[in-house]
Amino acid sequence: MTRDHNVNEPLISLHDINKVFFTDELETHALTGIQLTINKGEYVSIGGPSGCGKSTLLSILGLLDEPTSGRYTLAGHEVARLGAPERARIRNREIGFIFQSFNLIGDLNVYENVELPLAYRGAPSAERKRKVETALERVGMAHRARHFPAQLSGGQQQRVAVARALSGEPSILLADEPTGNLDSKNGEAVMDLLRELHRGGATICMVTHDPRFTRYASRTVHLFDGRVVEDTHERAAEEKLSQSGFAVA
């Protein structure tokens, strides 16, 4: 990730985003009137209690799902109403995903998993090789390139997942509870890795309900019942964390 660190340039803008799930008898309002801007180079943590809409918001940000209404601008382009193929193309080029359950493909080895976004992009073989090797070096997993996911620990699998997210050099990394399936030691390691990436210029948006890890972010957005109830930048967050007894590293 070698992007310029330009914190004032908006990368993502959500305007009055609503998401309603319709079932046979019920309408469930998962998100209501979300207004959110994420600038390039920001590290945003989205928090809130279970069922508050964190994952729904991340799915919309990652173009895995569509809002029921509202506008979504990514890197200057309106993306809320794109067709499936165009959304897939943007996911491939602009967004890198890190999931709680790693979501590596068991039939593919580490190298092939990391190569996959580049393969879908149609990148030439030499370019794929170079980028995969770089990404694996960055997460410290180059020596495990020919291993299969089942042969790795959870922490190693998540590092491979981060490498896969990085390999396509996306505009933003979206991390959904990246430490949720890890023990505290591996969780810390992954968070350190994300912080390093942020320091290198990466824009990161992370969903977590663990207050220990919100301190890694420069900004915290708090959701409750599908609404943004709090949007706190770095300094304020640190103060808040200090008041709650957590120390900032």
Next chain:
Amino acid sequence: MSQFILDLRFGLRSLTRNRSFALVSILTLGVALGANTAIFSFVNAILLKALPYPNAGRIVTIGGYNSLKYTAAGAAEMSWPNITDLRAQSKTLEGVAAYQRATSFLYIGSEPQQLHGTTINAGAFHILGVRPELGHAFDEKDDRLGGPRVMLLSDAVWRRSFGSDRTIIGRQIPFGTAGKTRTVIGILPPGLQFPIDGESNDFWMPLNPTLDSATLTHRGVVFLNTIGLARAGVSLAAVNADVNTIARRLEHQYPDNNTGLRMAASSLQEWLTRDIRAALLILFIAVLLVLLIGCANVANLLLARATARHREIAIRSAIGATRGRIVVQLLTESVILSLLSGGIGLLVAAWGIDLLVAIAPRDLPRLDSIALDTPVLLFTLALSLATGIIFGLAPAIAASRTNLTETLNDASRGSTEGRTRGRLRNTLVAAEIALSLVLLAGSGLLIRSFVQLINVGTGFDHHDVAVVQVSARPSAYKEDAQIVELFRRLTRELGALPGVESISAANALPLGPTEADYSFDIMGQPEFAPGHHPVAITVNILPGYFHTMRMPLLRGRDFTDHDGPAGEKAIIIDETMAQRFFAGQNPIGHKIDLSIDHEGKIIHPRTIVGVTGAVRFESLSQTPKMTVYVPEADSTALRMFLVIRTANAASIAPAVRTVIRRIDPLQPILSISTVEKMRADSLAGRRVTLIVLTILAVLALTLAAVGIYSIMSYSVAQRTSEIGIRMALGAQAPEVFRLILRQSLRITVIGIGTGLIAAAAATRVMRGLLFGVAPGDPMTLTAICIALGAVALVASYVPARQASRVNPMVAIRYD
């Protein structure tokens, strides 16, 4: 290209890591593709492959028929004068040639060699576009009454009997009857077959020198096959219009024999395959249905696998794979599977072709050209590719419809497949059942037809009768009396063999081909108008024939040695004729006037001296036709079947040969067999169709059973948690058992219902193959529905039992 290679690599990896799935799929499809390849090799060789003549596309066959009695489908032989007029008057045909099959003998070595050949007009080789490899073909100078005794030999006979001696051209060889020779003027190219009828083609001789003056001039003597060469660019319809204009003209000019005359032209290839086409196409459709059932099974496996892979597919989608890309990836995997299955299919086909050729009727045209050749291999490749797409597409599309958000979150781990995918799986199994029912209905109807045929009254006792075909040598037996004496002596001396109960002879036997059909008048009854004369099969027999064949003599008497030229002109009619013309009367003593005998002479009226039971000629499925029997002594035939009733019919051949050699060492024996075998041969075509269709139906049923079993097992696995909850809430094991059986029953009933509708329509096309049973026969369909229901029940039993044994404690935690 690099994406394709990646897909290929991933696909192969995926299959090697799921060996059980891959093995079951490849074997299922391999057997189905192999069966398709084997049947297609027959379709290709017999129906599709161009005939092996340079002019194949323009060669037509022309048959004549009496339109007052028959349709164009009954078009067959024509008289020589009509063929001559056709040749002279046709504007659409470049050439017309007549031919007739012939059997003769080559006198080389200790025993005469029987050869099969054809007497044929000189123009035939121009029509076929064939030239001899060595020497030259015969021409019009050779092909005339009294023409030279010349002949062409096949390459095979030239090599086998003359050691490829090139000096044979112009040499006389001992051929025909002992003491006679023919001059070889040419050797035809290797492998040349004409006519194509299952017999070998060893020689060709000019037709005209073999005809007598009566057959050359009499339009009532109908016995020659005809081919023609359509002029370039002329359609078959134009040829048909042309030949029928000529037929109408001939009808007008010669009403005595040509009233109602019409002609039908068809392509030679279509004509050659007219008897086998329907059966082959039905088998081809049947084997495609088996492949579809196989595809449905593998599609179901893929759907189950897609459910297991939904997370992987969601991940691919999340990192940028479009839906099309995922479908292509999954299709690549299914095409890899189908191509591997195609490879297995080729092995199955190689074995299947050998088996089918071994059991196929010997008179099946072009049997020798059935092979795994390039067109068949291309067909297998194309079918394999299509199969991969057919069974892979629906599961691929279904799999690509993944809810990304749900799937990628842990919460969805324990979720079951969606309703759409479940419906698709049920639909596929119902379709399998429906297709199986269609196949079972087809084979069930054929089985019933076969049983009806086997049980049909033949009118004689086919057990324990040996048949010896003998042809009296014209050079040795020139007079009728000599011929009759030969056969009398043969029956006398063969009758003295140990174990022989009785013996006689006839020139045509039941279930075999007839020698001659003659029209007739009945004295004392109004004469028939031209074109409306009834026709009777005419059979020459020796006394004792009915006794030996155990045919009932219903009235009157058998022939005796006194019936002949010097005695009464006697005739015995069959009950079919008696019922039609002498209903309520005693036919004995009435006189019949057969139009001509085989030499074209008008015969004196014959007195009916007996009435015998009816028999079927050609095959068991033919209804008995009016038949009359005349004494051999009165109307001699050179070629006769000696029928010998003896308990050791199958082993009497050596003794028969010894006796015949003693009587005349040069006397050719054409064949020694049994009536039992002739009966079996007459059923050979139907038996093969029956065997193949039954194998396919059993295969279909097995695949359907596997399909039902797999979907019910899968369903039970998916519903384990639900079943656990039901049991925790108080459901008893029998209730759970019934719950699963009900699910299976619902799919089976839908499949059977759909299959019944499809079978009602599909079996109509089989009408021509059935005997004594209607296409929608309720008894057959009911039996098949019961059988299918039972199979579905058995296939569901194990999964239902598993479900009823679920431990609620474990199941509720099932994830």
